[in-house]
Amino acid sequence: MTTNNCKSIRYRGRFAPSPTGPLHFGSLVAAMGSYLEAKAHGGEWLVRIENVDTPREVSGASSDILRTLEYLGMKWDGEVVYQSQRSALYQEAIHSLTKLNLVYRCVCTRKEILDSSIMGNIGPIYPSTCRHAQISQKNSALRIQTNDKPIWFEDIIQGRVEQHLESDTGDFVMRRADGIFAYQLAVVVDDAEQKVTHVVRGEDLLDSTPRQIYLQQLLGYPVPDYMHLPVATNRDGKKLSKQTRAAPVDRTKAVPQLFAASRFLGQTPPNELLKSDLSVFWQWALENWQAKQIPQCNRDFIDGSTQEK
Ligand SMILES: [Zn+2]
Numbered sequence: 456m457t458t459n460n461c462k463s464i465r466y467r468g469r470f471a472p473s474p475t476g477p478l479h480f481g482s483l484v485a486a487m488g489s490y491l492e493a494k495a496h497g498g499e500w501l502v503r504i505e506n507v508d509t510p511r512e513v514s515g516a517s518s519d520i521l522r523t524l525e526y527l528g529m530k531w532d533g534e535v536v537y538q539s540q541r542s543a544l545y546q547e548a549i550h551s552l553t554k555l556n557l558v559y560r561c562v563c564t565r566k567e568i569l570d571s572s573i574m575g576n577i578g579p580i581y582p583s584t585c586r587h588a589q590i591s592q593k594n595s596a597l598r599i600q601t602n603d604k605p606i607w608f609e610d611i612i613q614g615r616v617e618q619h620l621e622s623d624t625g626d627f628v629m630r631r632a633d634g635i636f637a638y639q640l641a642v643v644v645d646d647a648e649q650k651v652t653h654v655v656r657g658e659d660l661l662d663s664t665p666r667q668i669y670l671q672q673l674l675g676y677p678v679p680d681y682m683h684l685p686v687a688t689n690r691d692g693k694k695l696s697k698q699t700r701a702a703p704v705d706r707t708k709a710v711p712q713l714f715a716a717s718r719f720l721g722q723t724p725p726n727e728l729l730k731s732d733l734s735v736f737w738q739w740a741l742e743n744w745q746a747k748q749i750p751q752c753n754r755d756f757i758d759g760s761t762q763e764k
Pocket of ligand 1: 563
């Protein structure tokens with residue numbers, strides 16, 4: 456059997472939406488950035504539905520997001536992966552971390568944590584209350600012990616990011632008391648299991664990357680390259696999301712919305728493209744993709760359109 460060395464180092468990116476509502480301009484930007492980066496590198500682009508938090512999932516949202524991607528002409532490689540079907544993999548990772556003596560049970564309530572912790576830049580810093588408490592209660596959360604060694608990475612757009620987890624976030628949750636696996640754990644297991652080499656996503660996740668790298672180091676996983684894209688905001692400066700009532704992508708206006716997303720990412724599509732069909736748009740977008748033109752943040756676009764001055 457001959458082995459193909461190129462295959463193992465091939466670029467593999469992904470788009471990982473949470474099915475809490477339809478695709479909106481903000482998620483379209485993340486989809487487009489990850490898609491074009493993957494395709495410009497001759498790589499693969501996977502789609503993973505991040506529905507690990509099943510109670511937050513909105514019925515029908517996953518299929519709606521996938522249908523919108525199809526309407527927009529964005530074809531993914533391989534099968535779509537659903538986090539809700541991967542509990543065994545997450546449990547296995549917790550088992551590995553438990554063997555390192557780094558996982559402990561925590562029975563603190565949200566209120567207790569807020570009352571007892573200092574507020575850091577990222578959120579409340581868990582003060583390790585239960586770290587040595589020897590709790591045996593079954594329906595407790597599982598936390599991972601952190602330390603203060605610096606964890607840093609060089610983001611392709613945002614530059615160097617460094618955190619000391621113990622003082623920046625504190626020990627963080629791996630599995631909630633209701634049995635739901637934490638996003639931080641699921642995303643790390645999935646990226647490793649799917650052999651993702653490059654993570655391209657919104658800048659709102661920049662702060663959680665050091666926690667993910669910490670888990671990758673403990674689990675012996677490779678650390679992918681990270682590119683955090685600017686996040687689209689509404690008039691109040693809040694990230695577009697279901698909670699901020701972001702408008703869904705209008706499938707009947709595919710090209711104008713792709714055009715706006717492309718502009719948001721610092722690309723310069725010519726106005727004629729607005730009247731073109733999808734295949735012409737994508738051909739232009741791929742041939743002219745310049746990742747180095749992506750801004751670190753972008754406040755000129757509000758709700759996906761250029762801000763009126
Ligand atoms: Zn606790």
